[in-house]
Amino acid sequence: MERSPGAALTSSPEEEEEKAADGHGEEAVEQEDEEAAPVVLKKGPWTTAEDAMLVDHVRRHGEGNWNAVQRLTGLLRCGKSCRLRWTNHLRPNLKKGSFSPDEEILIAQLHAQLGNKWARMAAHLPGRTDNEIKNYWNTRTKRRQRAGLPVYPPEVQLQLALAKRCRYDDFSPLASPQLPGAANVQALDAASTGYTSSRPAPLDLARQLAATSQTAVQFLPPPPFSAPSSPWAKPFARNAQYFQFAHSSPVSPSTPTRPLHPATPDLSLGYGVRSTDQSRLAPLSPSPGPRVELPSNQFGQAMPPTSAAAAGGGGAALPDHQHQNAASLEKMLQELHDAIKVDPPSLAPANGDAERHGGGAVLERHGGRENKLDGQHRDDDMGTLFDMMIPRLNAAETVPVPLPPAAAAPNHSGSTSQHSSDDQDPSTVDLGVDLPPVAGGASPSDQDWGLDGVCHWSNMSRIC
DNA sequence: AAACAGACCAACCGCAACTAT
DNA sequence: GATAGTTGCGGTTGGTCTGTT
Structure with a gap:
């Protein structure tokens, strides 16, 4: 079971986007993994940069194996969060907008x-x-x-x-x-x-x-x-x-x-x-x-x-x-x-x-x-x-x-x-x-x- | 214009089922 | 069969937006 360790990072989406853009390369995460340092996973709204990373990951590796996303991309999100984000917002053919009467x-x-x-x-x-x-x-x-x-x-x-x-x-x-x-x-x-x-x-x-x-x-x-x-x-x-x-x-x-x-x-x-x-x-x-x-x-x-x-x-x-x-x-x-x-x-x-x-x-x-x-x-x-x-x-x-x-x-x-x-x-x-x-x-x-x-x-x- | 309430939405949490070892 | 890891589901929460007072 995955449990979100530590407190959620709280910062504005813009700040997080900047962090995600320049701070979380694969190397950094691998280094963390090698050192077995606890990874503080982020919570809260996703940034566009995070979305891009996740989309890119799915494009390369396909859906599934969500816990590997954090390991492979450095995305500081738990697998569960990644799956949710992909399923609810990023996957193709999603229909947005209000429900039709027939729906x-x-x-x-x-x-x-x-x-x-x-x-x-x-x-x-x-x-x-x-x-x-x-x-x-x-x-x-x-x-x-x-x-x-x-x-x-x-x-x-x-x-x-x-x-x-x-x-x-x-x-x-x-x-x-x-x-x-x-x-x-x-x-x-x-x-x-x-x-x-x-x-x-x-x-x-x-x-x-x-x-x-x-x-x-x-x-x-x-x-x-x-x-x-x-x-x-x-x-x-x-x-x-x-x-x-x-x-x-x-x-x-x-x-x-x-x-x-x-x-x-x-x-x-x-x-x-x-x-x-x-x-x-x-x-x-x-x-x-x-x-x-x-x-x-x-x-x-x-x-x-x-x-x-x-x-x-x-x-x-x-x-x-x-x-x-x-x-x-x-x-x-x-x-x-x-x-x-x-x-x-x-x-x-x-x-x-x-x-x-x-x-x-x-x-x-x-x-x-x-x-x-x-x-x-x-x-x-x-x-x-x-x-x-x-x-x-x-x-x-x-x-x-x-x-x-x-x-x-x-x-x-x-x-x-x-x-x-x-x-x-x-x-x-x-x-x-x-x-x-x-x-x-x-x-x-x-x-x-x-x-x-x-x-x-x-x-x-x-x-x- | 400010305060408030309600609606809407995204995300998280806990649990259970499933799968691999 | 037991265990750990993974995935999926449903409930809940909290933030934001919008309309009303």
Whole structure:
């Protein structure tokens, strides 16, 4: 193990650059090595001269053997630091700049599937580093949590809800056939990364649900990078509009576009809620392999029940597409009711389309089984799902729906820390659905989302 | 203009897995 | 198999930038 000996050198970058330029030749370091003198390694920001030395070293010797860099070049950096610098800043084909909207969506999906597996996520985002993704995610989740906004975009929330509904034990014996054309991150993960649990990741279950029931929850590739606006970091009203667009360019080689399934209802909930079948939501989980890693869920705090409403930016003056979204949600909810065979709370008028979906049998079978957990979780799950969806319906249809108290259990850990992440029981995965205190008679939707623009990212700083 | 807060970013630290001896 | 060295990963920290008061 390498430990940084001694105190870090503290001087200005200019000074360090000068030192690096004229002071640290190979001879000097070799001399030090011969004398076995302790080398005080430098810490802190890299100078351009150091970068040049490192680049030159990699050009000559290739990547790897990072501890030799200091020995061969005289660079007063530990191997770990060199590797980090190269990986995060110097290696070619790095993509700098802010994340595109589609990258943001993909990150959310990957995080929902993988948890805080930044390196694995980075593998699906060419040119991006794990550190970059990690910083991005932590910053935005912290901001969103503070604002009481959902951590995940609605489409991912829905998949999580489905996954939560379908407990692991219910599905573990089932095969998980790949959906048609589902070349995706999961396939890559399953093939190239190690899963460490014997149970499938939560989002696997949504896929299994989709495959088992004929309700066909479809998971499609993420949107391309050429979106005109950020669907997540921008006001949701605009998001919904954006996701009405049709795209075709692939995100990356690992997330190719795929043919759309013509007979598949769209369950993408907000980000891609369309009355058509054009959801591009990527498959979020591979077929359960021999080892399945459960996603860490470090977000103990849940989302407000109105989170889904944000996707549509619903409000008194709903644009047409948002009405469509609401109708689509309504239909989706009805389908889920039918599929899971749980009486929903009184909602908007039932949609007759729901009965044409024949997913109920299988789901009923699973839902009817006694779970390891107490029987309440079933209601909790549905409540969670309803909570995500109903407020949005409320916003669109002004149908008041009482929120199940079970889903209102807040968890205000308020931290994005990893401490609770990896050991959390995935069967109790928090969907990020939280119920902030609702004051007065206004609905959460009206209070929290869209109607007055408080959900806009630009307003975040003022919320708290 | 100054103070402050938040966002963003780069880098470090500790740990674990992997590999070579 | 044991040990040391190396690499990779994830969490955290601290500095800088930017917007707000």
